[in-house]
Amino acid sequence: MDLDEGAAAAVELTFEALPAAPGRAFARSWWGQAWLKALEDTALDSAQVKLGRRHARAGAVGAVSVRPGRITAVVQDRDHTRHRSDVLLQQLSAEDWDRFLDLVADRAGHIAALLDRDMPPVLVEDAAAAGIELLPGIGDLEPECSCEAWDHCAHSTALCYQLARLLDQDPFVLLLMRGRGERELLDELQARSASRAEGPAGAGAGAAEPSGAGVPAVEAYAARDILPPLPAPPPPVAAPGAPPVLGGGTPPAPGVDVAALEFLIGDAAARAQRLLADALAPRHPDGPPPPFLTPAQDAVRLAAALPGAAISARLAAGSGRDARGLAAAVRAWELGGAAGLAVLEEDWTPEPEALARATSRLAAAWEDEETRPRLRVTRNRWTVVGGAAQLRYGRDGRWWPYRREGGQWVPAGPATDDPAGALAGVSAEG
Numbered sequence: 001m002d003l004d005e006g007a008a009a010a011v012e013l014t015f016e017a018l019p020a021a022p023g024r025a026f027a028r029s030w031w032g033q034a035w036l037k038a039l040e041d042t043a044l045d046s047a048q049v050k051l052g053r054r055h056a057r058a059g060a061v062g063a064v065s066v067r068p069g070r071i072t073a074v075v076q077d078r079d080h081t082r083h084r085s086d087v088l089l090q091q092l093s094a095e096d097w098d099r100f101l102d103l104v105a106d107r108a109g110h111i112a113a114l115l116d117r118d119m120p121p122v123l124v125e126d127a128a129a130a131g132i133e134l135l136p137g138i139g140d141l142e143p144e145c146s147c148e149a150w151d152h153c154a155h156s157t158a159l160c161y162q163l164a165r166l167l168d169q170d171p172f173v174l175l176l177m178r179g180r181g182e183r184e185l186l187d188e189l190q191a192r193s194a195s196r197a198e199g200p201a202g203a204g205a206g207a208a209e210p211s212g213a214g215v216p217a218v219e220a221y222a223a224r225d226i227l228p229p230l231p232a233p234p235p236p237v238a239a240p241g242a243p244p245v246l247g248g249g250t251p252p253a254p255g256v257d258v259a260a261l262e263f264l265i266g267d268a269a270a271r272a273q274r275l276l277a278d279a280l281a282p283r284h285p286d287g288p289p290p291p292f293l294t295p296a297q298d299a300v301r302l303a304a305a306l307p308g309a310a311i312s313a314r315l316a317a318g319s320g321r322d323a324r325g326l327a328a329a330v331r332a333w334e335l336g337g338a339a340g341l342a343v344l345e346e347d348w349t350p351e352p353e354a355l356a357r358a359t360s361r362l363a364a365a366w367e368d369e370e371t372r373p374r375l376r377v378t379r380n381r382w383t384v385v386g387g388a389a390q391l392r393y394g395r396d397g398r399w400w401p402y403r404r405e406g407g408q409w410v411p412a413g414p415a416t417d418d419p420a421g422a423l424a425g426v427s428a429e430g
Contacts, residue, residue, distance in 0.1 A: 011181035012067040013173070015166055020059035027164040029250060031119045031135060031174065035167055038136040039160040043152035052157025061162040068179045071163055075155040085155035086144040087163075089136055091179035099130045101185075105192035114185075118250045119171040134178065236280055240269035260314065263307045291338045296320065300329040300341055324408065332411045336400070343392050343400045344411060349379040350393060358393050365420035373423065382419075389426040391419055401426045 027033040043049050055061065055075060062074040069091045076082050092100065103126050104110040113120050119134075127134050143149070143156035152160075166173050172182040180188075243266035246258050278284055293301065299319035303312050303326055316326040332344040350358060362382065366372035374385040380393040388404040389412075398415035401422040412426045 011176060011184065012065060013176060013181075015064045015066070017059070017062045017064075018162060018165055021057050021165070026053075026056065026161045027168060029119070029168045029171075030121065031124070031171055032164040032167040034135045035174070036161065036164050038138060038141055039152065039157065041138040042141055043157060045151060048149075048152060048154050049157050051154040052152075052159075053161055055154055055158035056161035061158050064159070064162060064166065066163075066166075066173055066176055068176065071159060071177065073159045073162065075158050077154075083146045083155045085146070085153075085159050087156050087159055088142040088144065089140060089177045091177075092132065096132050097180060100127055100132050100134075101188050101192060103127065103130055105189050105196065111189060111193075114171065116250075117170055117172075119174075122244070134174065233280055234276070237273050237276055240266070240273040242266075243269060257311075257314070259308070260311050263302075263305075263311055267302060267305065293338065297338060297341060300326070300333045304330045304333050324406075328408065328410045335411050335414045339394065339396060340400070340411065340415070343394050343415075347379055347381075348395070354393075354397075357397075362419055365418065384423070389423055391423055 027036050040049060055077075060076045062076070065072040070086055070088050072084065072086045074082050075085050104114070104123070107126075110120075110123050110126070113123060124134050141152075141160065143152045145153050145155045147153055147155060149156075163173070172185070175185060176182070243262050246252075246262055246265075252258050278287070296319040299315040303315045306312075307315075312326065313323070316323055319326070319329075321329060329341060329344060332340040334340075336343065349355075362375070373387070373389075375382040375391075376385050377383075382391040382393070384390065390402040390404070390409060392400040392402055394400055394415060396415070398417055399419040399422045400415050401412040402409045403412040403426050404410075413422060416422045
């Protein structure tokens with residue numbers, strides 16, 4: 001075996017024999033399935049693999065001992081002959097463990113996943129990028145059995161299948177085979193995390209405290225010609241990256257909607273890409289900041305991305321709307337964003353001066369008084385008498401066309417400064 005064997009040899013776990021497993025999969029986690037794939041890719045005799053799987057399914061594998069570099073169990077044949085079987089796996093070197101612990105300590109999500117008995121694919125990918133193979137591959141599982149078979153026999157195969165069930169429950173079993181037990185790993189991770197929290201060496205009591213006073217703007221401006229230039233802005237991003245697939249084979253906690261989380265991650269990436277593109281645009285310094293959205297408004301923005309029926313239903317319920325109400329709100333959002341949504345949902349009375357201007361514009365909108373429709377005014381809404389069309393006056397002084405459908409007023413078009421044109425568009429569609 002590799003380095004640290006003397007210290008690690010004292011770490012050993014023994015698991016009681018697992019009951020028979022008729023009709024169930026041996027590996028449900030993705031890392032358990034990777035373990036079995038390494039076995040099935042390595043074994044040369046498929047008949048022995050099938051027989052070993054039957055042994056494991058029948059509960060013929062005794063207590064399993066796991067220690068660095070090796071797993072051991074006694075496996076019983078159908079004729080009650082008992083064989084001690086071992087499977088060996090190369091341990092990681094001290095240098096490998098040092099790199100692995102550094103990358104886990106640098107990402108809180110990796111630590112949280114391990115504590116939750118999960119091994120997300122990104123952890124294994126990060127380790128592989130650092131030259132550390134956590135999961136075994138073809139040829140990595142080396143058998144030893146008292147039956148003296150030179151390849152994987154039914155006994156070592158049964159042991160591997162049984163270990164896959166243990167790996168499903170606790171990925172620390174794999175890490176122990178690679179050379180480190182759970183307690184040792186967590187202690188080292190805690191020490192590294194504490195070291196990072198303390199900051200670089202020399203930042204103790206003797207280090208100078210950073211000043212919070214800052215520099216007067218007039219001094220900074222006066223020194224502009226001797227200061228180094230600002231770094232170049234980051235390059236634009238053409239499109240947001242694909243959102244990750246969550247779960248990693250582990251069932252979600254009760255109440256956690258994986259599809260909804262994946263949708264929100266994708267939405268966050270798309271918004272970040274748009275914000276970066278806007279920040280890099282030449283017009284950015286002169287543009288107004290984006291409007292603040294309430295949770296109910298943001299639910300409409302999310303629903304406009306067509307996330308699917310299940311997520312849309314959750315957004316409707318969470319924002320206090322029914323399905324029809326959310327559909328109308330999405331239509332308003334698509335036509336005018338937050339301003340369009342406000343026109344749909346706000347019922348307000350213009351100030352006398354604003355009302356006089358709106359009335360004057362309405363009167364001047366039709367050249368021929370005989371063609372002007374009869375309108376009934378209620379606060380900021382002018383409804384065609386006897387018709388299914390309506391104009392809503394926005395706080396921005398523009399006119400928003402509405403149409404009555406199924407007993408509900410719904411947006412019929414974007415805002416315009418021409419009330420006659422807006423109303424004509426509704427009438428033409430009707």
